[in-house]
Structures are given as structure tokens and as C-alpha cells.
Amino acid sequence: MMRSKFLSLLIRAPSVCRSMSTATKLTTIDVNDKTGIATLTLNRSPINALNVELLQDLNESIKEIEDNKSRGLILTSSNDKVFSAGLDLNEMYRPDKDRARLLWIKLQDVWLALYSCDLPTAAAINGYAPAGGCLLATVCEYRVMLPKCRIGFNETQLGIVPPIFCMFNFLNVLPRRVAERSLSQGQMFTTEQALQIGLVDDVVSSKGEALDKCTKFIDTFAKVNPLARSLAKQQFRAADLQRFQTERAKDLESFLAFINHPQMQEGLGIYLNSLKKKQQLNAV
Numbered sequence: 639m640m641r642s643k644f645l646s647l648l649i650r651a652p653s654v655c656r657s658m659s660t661a662t663k664l665t666t667i668d669v670n671d672k673t674g675i676a677t678l679t680l681n682r683s684p685i686n687a688l689n690v691e692l693l694q695d696l697n698e699s700i701k702e703i704e705d706n707k708s709r710g711l712i713l714t715s716s717n718d719k720v721f722s723a724g725l726d727l728n729e730m731y732r733p734d735k736d737r738a739r740l741l742w743i744k745l746q747d748v749w750l751a752l753y754s755c756d757l758p759t760a761a762a763i764n765g766y767a768p769a770g771g772c773l774l775a776t777v778c779e780y781r782v783m784l785p786k787c788r789i790g791f792n793e794t795q796l797g798i799v800p801p802i803f804c805m806f807n808f809l810n811v812l813p814r815r816v817a818e819r820s821l822s823q824g825q826m827f828t829t830e831q832a833l834q835i836g837l838v839d840d841v842v843s844s845k846g847e848a849l850d851k852c853t854k855f856i857d858t859f860a861k862v863n864p865l866a867r868s869l870a871k872q873q874f875r876a877a878d879l880q881r882f883q884t885e886r887a888k889d890l891e892s893f894l895a896f897i898n899h900p901q902m903q904e905g906l907g908i909y910l911n912s913l914k915k916k917q918q919l920n921a922v
């Protein structure tokens with residue numbers, strides 16, 4: 639009797655989360671001991687702009703989660719309004735050349751690590767996800783998003799050619815025609831539009847609900863052999879990965895040439911200024 643009561647208490651005990659990363663990092667990992675699923679949280683205040691250090695921490699966290707044999711990976715943000723603002727424009731404006739090179743290499747590494755990740759991946763998009771933010775969300779296999787946010791690749795609106803990995807992500811998620819049009823127009827979608835075109839799988843009203851939906855998605859693989867699942871995923875993605883490896887060095891040089899172009903620098907300065915001005919206007 640005592641034993642069965644003890645057992646039932648154990649069964650009903652709330653799930654316990656273990657933290658795997660140190661507090662000094664710009665990412666945190668929480669592994670739910672009950673589900674075995676790791677939640678990887680972007681934690682660079684104020685807007686999770688992707689600088690060298692955040693990308694480095696993301697790479698290390700993804701590896702840590704894979705090495706610890708988690709059952710799945712959920713990507714989210716600690717900010718309740720912004721999932722990620724994309725690349726940190728300050729790393730590209732009047733750049734330190736070595737850091738700019740490192741920035742792009744680390745972005746490529748993060749994309750590669752998530753695109754080829756052995757685990758099922760899901761994004762709980764709890765805020766705005768422009769450009770690099772959209773890259774992180776769409777590299778995952780499943781997405782849920784909070785209402786009244788925006789997501790998309792706005793690169794062409796900024797005069798930037800979206801790199802090939804943006805195209806791979808969109809082609810995995812959207813019909814080809816929609817992917818091509820939205821990338822070439824630099825469209826930003828509202829949450830509701832994103833749901834309508836299939837850019838996100840579901841809309842939820844809170845971050846907690848987003849994490850629950852992502853957990854449920856990862857649970858759909860519970861009875862599937864992990865090796866078979868992972869190899870099936872690799873099979874779908876192999877051609878993109880091969881093309882990426884062939885073009886990665888050229889992609890890096892194009893990025894560096896592009897951001898070092900005087901016109902691009904002028905445009906970036908104006909854009910950064912307009913973002914700051916927006917805040918000044920809000921304060922008036």
C-alpha cells in the first residue's frame with residue numbers, strides 16, 4: 639500500500655528541469671528530466687541580436703544537447719517580444735574584419751548544426767523573428783508562434799541577397815512559388831499570415847503553450863526508431879548540405895565583399911540610425 643502510494647506520488651511529481659549551461663553564457667539549456675527534451679533559450683538582451691558570442695554559445699549549446707542524448711531540441715527566447723532580431727548590425731557596420739569573418743563562419747556553423755541535427759527540432763517563436771531570427775526558426779522541423787508578431791527574410795528590402803541557406807529553409811517549409819516570391823520581395827509576415835501560408839505550424843497564446851506544442855511535436859517521434867528517423871531526415875537534407883559545403887567558402891567571401899562595399903556601409907548606417915530614431919520617437 640505504502641509502496642504504491644509512493645509510486646503514484648513519483649508518477650505525479652512535477653517534471654524537473656536540469657540546467658546544463660553556466661550563467662555566463664548567452665544561451666541557457668534546460669533539460670526536462672521527465673521528457674528528456676532540451677529547451678535552448680537565446681538570452682542576449684535586449685533583442686537577441688546575433689553577434690559572434692551569441693552564435694558561438696549557440697553552437698556549443700547545440701553540441702552539448704546532442705552529446706547529452708536529449709530526445710529533442712526546442713529553440714526559444716528569453717525576451718517576451720523578440721525571438722531574435724537577426725544578425726547584430728553593429729557587427730557589420732564599420733566592421734572589424736576578423737570579427738566579421740568570424741560572424742559569418744559562426745552563422746554558417748549554427749545553420750549547419752541545426753540543419754543536420756540528429757534530434758527532432760522545434761521553434762517556440764515567442765516574438766519577432768526577422769532575417770537571422772527567421773533563419774533560426776525555419777531551420778527547425780516545427781514552428782509555433784505567438785500572435786501579433788512578424789517573421790520573414792527582409793534581406794532584399796535592405797538591399798541584401800539572401801544567402802542560399804535561407805532558400806533551403808524556405809523550400810523545406812513553403813511551396814516553391816511562395817518561397818521564391820517571399821524571399822525576393824523580402825516579405826515580413828504577420829503571425830496570422832505565416833500560419834495561412836504554412837510558414838508556422840500553429841499559433842498559441844503563451845510561451846508555455848508554445849513549449850507544450852513543441853514537446854507534443856517531438857513526442858510524435860516517441861515510437862519511431864531514433865536512428866531510422868535521423869537517417870530519414872539526413873536523406874531529405876543531404877543534397878542541400880552538399881551544395882552548402884561546395885559553396886560555403888564562396889558564400890563567406892561574398893558576404894565580406896558585400897558588407898565592405900561603401901554603398902552597403904552607407905545603407906547600413908542609415909538603417910541602424912532609423913532603428914535608433916524609432917526608439918527616440920517612441921520616447922517623445
Ligand SMILES: CCCCC/C=C\C/C=C\CC/C=C/CC(=O)SCCNC(=O)CCNC(=O)[C@H](O)C(C)(C)COP(=O)(O)OP(=O)(O)OC[C@H]1O[C@@H](n2cnc3c(N)ncnc32)[C@H](O)[C@@H]1OP(=O)(O)O
Pocket residue numbers: 684685687719720722723724725726727728766768769770771792793798799800801802888889890892893896897910913914915916917
Ligand atoms: C550565393 C552566395 C550568396 C552570398 C551572400 C552574400 C551576401 C549576403 C550579405 C549579407 C547577408 C547579411 C544577412 C543579414 C541577415 C540579418 O539578420 S540582418 C538583420 C536584420 N534585422 C532587422 O532588420 C531587424 C531590425 N530590428 C527590428 O525590426 C526591431 O528592432 C525588432 C527586432 C522588431 C525589435 O523591436 P523593439 O521595438 O523591441 O526594439 P527596438 O527596435 O527599439 O530595438 C532595440 C535596440 O536594438 C537595436 N537593434 C534592433 N535590431 C538590431 C539588429 N539587428 N542589430 C543591432 N541592433 C539592433 C535598435 O537600434 C535599438 O537600439 P538602441 O536605440 O541603441 O537601444
